[in-house]
Amino acid sequence: MLSELWQYTLTHGADIWSLTVQQLYLVAIPMACAIVIAVPLTILSTRVKRLYPWIIGFSNAMQTIPSLALLVLMITIGLGIGIVPATVALFVYALMPIVRNTHVGISGVPNEVKDAAIGMGATKWQLLWLVELPMALKVIVAGIRSALVMTIGFATLAALIGAGGLGSLIMQGLGMADNAIVLAGTIPAVILAFLAEFLMGRLERLLTPKGLRV
Amino acid sequence: MLTFSHLGKTYPDGTDAVVDFNLEVARGELIALIGPSGCGKSTTLRMVNRLIEPTSGTVMLDGQDYKSMDPVELRRRLGYVIQQIGLIPHLTIAENISFVLRLQGVNKQKRRERASELMALAGLPADQYLDRYPRELSGGQQQRIGVLRALAHDPEIILMDEPFGALDPLMREQLQDELKRLQQAVQKTIIFVTHDMDEALRIADRIVIMRAGRVIQVATPEEMLRNPADEFVAEFIGRQRLLRQASEVAVREIMLDNPAMVSADTGLAQSLEFMRRRKVDSVLVKGPNDVFVGAARARDVQRALEAREQSKISAYARHGSVFVGPDDPAMNAIHHMLAYGLDAIPVLGPGKVVVGIVTRGTLAGVLDDALRTSAAAPALEANA
Numbered sequence A: 001m002l003s004e005l006w007q008y009t010l011t012h013g014a015d016i017w018s019l020t021v022q023q024l025y026l027v028a029i030p031m032a033c034a035i036v037i038a039v040p041l042t043i044l045s046t047r048v049k050r051l052y053p054w055i056i057g058f059s060n061a062m063q064t065i066p067s068l069a070l071l072v073l074m075i076t077i078g079l080g081i082g083i084v085p086a087t088v089a090l091f092v093y094a095l096m097p098i099v100r101n102t103h104v105g106i107s108g109v110p111n112e113v114k115d116a117a118i119g120m121g122a123t124k125w126q127l128l129w130l131v132e133l134p135m136a137l138k139v140i141v142a143g144i145r146s147a148l149v150m151t152i153g154f155a156t157l158a159a160l161i162g163a164g165g166l167g168s169l170i171m172q173g174l175g176m177a178d179n180a181i182v183l184a185g186t187i188p189a190v191i192l193a194f195l196a197e198f199l200m201g202r203l204e205r206l207l208t209p210k211g212l213r214v
Numbered sequence B: 001m002l003t004f005s006h007l008g009k010t011y012p013d014g015t016d017a018v019v020d021f022n023l024e025v026a027r028g029e030l031i032a033l034i035g036p037s038g039c040g041k042s043t044t045l046r047m048v049n050r051l052i053e054p055t056s057g058t059v060m061l062d063g064q065d066y067k068s069m070d071p072v073e074l075r076r077r078l079g080y081v082i083q084q085i086g087l088i089p090h091l092t093i094a095e096n097i098s099f100v101l102r103l104q105g106v107n108k109q110k111r112r113e114r115a116s117e118l119m120a121l122a123g124l125p126a127d128q129y130l131d132r133y134p135r136e137l138s139g140g141q142q143q144r145i146g147v148l149r150a151l152a153h154d155p156e157i158i159l160m161d162e163p164f165g166a167l168d169p170l171m172r173e174q175l176q177d178e179l180k181r182l183q184q185a186v187q188k189t190i191i192f193v194t195h196d197m198d199e200a201l202r203i204a205d206r207i208v209i210m211r212a213g214r215v216i217q218v219a220t221p222e223e224m225l226r227n228p229a230d231e232f233v234a235e236f237i238g239r240q241r242l243l244r245q246a247s248e249v250a251v252r253e254i255m256l257d258n259p260a261m262v263s264a265d266t267g268l269a270q271s272l273e274f275m276r277r278r279k280v281d282s283v284l285v286k287g288p289n290d291v292f293v294g295a296a297r298a299r300d301v302q303r304a305l306e307a308r309e310q311s312k313i314s315a316y317a318r319h320g321s322v323f324v325g326p327d328d329p330a331m332n333a334i335h336h337m338l339a340y341g342l343d344a345i346p347v348l349g350p351g352k353v354v355v356g357i358v359t360r361g362t363l364a365g366v367l368d369d370a371l372r373t374s375a376a377a378p379a380l381e382a383n384a
């Protein structure tokens, strides 16, 4: 079977590569949206406290829906099939860990540190940029990390609603009962997941300010 | 310079935390704000830098109503030090000290210069500390930085909320002295919240004593000691003053002079038997020429015996360097016992010869006496 896999890789290398790139987009776009929207919104919810239950409530609900059902839901709410509904589904699915960790990180900044900073004349923005964000960064990045790992896993399923990516290769292999093709899709997906996990771990350490490292 | 005019705060839940607070503070004055917990000291202080907005009255700064100023600008004219210190953990000591300057947009090099300058002012070795992080410093060192940080932008007024309250008594005294020295050097107006009358008496030019949100008396330390306004003030001074006894009584006066002691070459079983007979759970060990070696705990000896170890008691003697002298204040004995978690501490004379021992029991006796006399004292003072 290994030789079959080798054979397939030789003949379809370009396809595998383009599907992998597609997979990357399928992960990167919803992740970027989730970060850009969830982080600021959650920070806002640490100032306007009544916002938080709504935000965490929504992102929790999205996580609770089984991933397959979420994809189907996208079709039923009229988004059809293809890349767009898949991106939306992956986006809402990625929110929860980011929201949760951003909130934990920002509200975990000790009161006395904030009290001293405000007492010294820090403006709201200075408090956020110079005190709260650096102190919360590690936790926020950890949230992004788990969101990313989940999204990579989920992204292979997105092929079910025609979003392409490595998932489509796996499904094609399954349909043809051809293990080599299934593996040609699975192996790059697994490598991507490990790579993401590794890189995020590095990033997390890099972004932890020196004074907070233990 | 600073005028409190009918300042009051009623919290939304209806608590009258501060009621009609009036005070005129002169330039360069150190005012201690004192009173029992919950009397409104912090609320008063935090109204000065508008971390809390007053519900009535106002504060005048050099004749200007502070409500007409922008709160952020106001705070940048003041220094602020709190008990919990609140250093910023991801910033170095240099960056922490000059944080206010950073908020004001001063460039990095000037900030660092100012940090070194302040370290020098406080007599701290700058090169040794500037690039370290807060968590690498002890509590006392951190609070020194906390105080320096409040001086960075050279504010005229510094607000301090129980800044030394979390430190151990020795460190506290040291920082009080440093603060007093610093204040004489830089001539700042300081509002200093404390609940420790000793501290207030030691450092304040004037003391403001509060109870349940109201000012009861404003006076210089001498005046307050001589003429307490009422029984509450008298009691507050009295109780606090007697706690000082522990720092005035010498170890010699309270120590027991026949501690349980064995020579270093005594066997384990024999030592244990000796402790049983004396009904003690540790024993002092002395070496040649009666020089103190350490203290052995019954627990350790027992364990060694059970493990069938064939050694002498000296192998289990610990804390050979922890002792007090007979003329040290009893307070020192308390500090050492707390610091090392000991139940007893040896008293050594010249040549490290054991002359006695202070135990938890003896200390309890001293405190008990102090508390009994303090209960009687205010009544006497009030009647006089």
Ligand SMILES: Nc1ncnc2c1ncn2[C@@H]1O[C@H](COP(=O)(O)OP(=O)(O)O)[C@@H](O)[C@H]1O
Binding pocket: B011, B012, B013, B015, B016, B017, B035, B036, B037, B038, B039, B040, B041, B042, B043, B044
């Ligand atoms: N945010 C708050 N809301 C309601 N009551 C408060 C608040 N902060 C303090 N208090 C109450 O106001 C009183 C004075 O508190 P505080 O100024 O902190 O006293 P102190 O510093 O003298 O211990 C206390 O009874 C306290 O319980």
Ligand SMILES: [Mg+2]
Binding pocket: B041, B042, B043
């Ligand atoms: Mg207080």
